[in-house]
Amino acid sequence: MNNTFSIKRFKLLFRKTIAERPVQTIGVMALLLVLSLILYVAAKELAGFNAAQNLSFIWGLAGGGFFMASFVFGYFGTNASGSSYLTLPASYLEKWLCGILIAGVLYLIIFLLFYHLMDIAFVEAYHHSLDPSSLSYKQQYDSVYPFDLTGRIAGKVYAMFLMLAGAMFTGALYFNKSAFIKTAIFCCSIFLVLFGLNWLTATMLFGHINDAGLYNHVTLPLGKEEATLLMPASTESLFLTTTLYIIPAVLWLLPLIRLREKEF
């Protein structure tokens, strides 16, 4: 018997994970998609297309990923379910891969497909609602276009998704009870500490400042004007590499080690 990975066992585990808690997996996934739709519609009415696209993409992907990730390893709320999960005859690699596949890959693909179709449908409907004989037709038409899933904003949201989902995968295996809330608090605390330290450092260096973007820029007042100091390219690149690749990689791989080392 292969104790590291068996495709047959993995299929069984995958089927079991989905079917054992359909409400948490399929149900929550469907709910997150519906919420993204509602958010899109509401934001479109209140703040326009651009805000609707950005807001629903951020909350749907990064927020939804965080939420989905809390379920796949969320067996440790009770002694009984935790024991049952850890003693199920499957390797920790299979258990890790199964969780990652559901919340990290499957949800990402389903959300992107849903979001893209929804976005195209709304944009098409808008374009069709315009009067081609109107003088501002071209301007109105060009003001709304489908959200670019390979663009700069999307890239930042993917990074957020990787970071938040990874944090939740790890949190679910470190905090046994109320892992979702504890991880959310932990993430917020880390962000606030980093933001605070960044602001403090900038204030110590430059005195009065208008803004300090986290390891990105500092905005200083210059009379009635303001000037922005960007971080040196090499330092910024180091920061980006860390946040885009190193931290997410650590957060996604840590659960694999944790599953092997976890005592319950």
Added chain:
Amino acid sequence: MIEVNNLSFGYKKGKPLYRNLNLHLPIGSIYGLLGKNGAGKSTLLKNFTGLLFPKQGELLVNGFIPKKRLPSFLETIYFIPEEVYVPSLTINSYKKLFAPFYRLFNEERFYGYLNQLDVHDTGKLNTLSFGQQKKFIIAFALACNTKILLLDEPTNGLDIPSKIQFRKLISSVFTDDKMIFISTHQIRDLENLIDNVIIVDNGELLLQASIGEIGRKLSFKTIDNLSDETELLYSEPCLKGHAVVVENKTAQEGQVNLEHLFNAITENPAKAKAIFNTK
């Protein structure tokens, strides 16, 4: 087979729950692990299943190191904790999803055990009473045909008829190629079921002996007057005088009273260890 050599375990540094525990448990017996609340019975079972890791010493279960939790090891044991987990599935769906992980699972026996325990398919498992859920898991665990079955307080939550059904079922399914390990503080529930007794207290192994050996080395009897016996291990007043436990100096094997045995051993650990040569 479970081999424990100089095992130490503790939840907090400097506060060991077990110190240098040694056990040699061959297959082919029903073991009863007895201990007071908080003595570490569940902890020991969790060490056996790989849910907790020993801090020191060596532990081998079916030739595997449990902490590695290899699938080939997990397939040979089934652990039923005190509180069982059943998802929102029907009996059939549960069987379809969980049984394939155990290659020796026997479907026919599974339904037979359910029948014997009076568990009937009445919808989702999580809507059943706690006792019914527990009986369902016991039936499933037995049908998995694992070499070792570990049960933590299995009779907690079972009504009196269910406890009897449980005892009957365990005795009827037990074969010489298996080991059943039951941890409990409800000693009477194990009467006439176990053939080996393990008693732990204060992180120490006080007794590991077969019922036969206990019957040969200790005598459980009722006497009129306590002063007739000089070396009492345990005594308690009863209707006909005093129920006592004393060292058996005759060669005759007597009936063992588990409750009295437990009290005798935990009240006189040093004496008990000397009688049974417990290391």
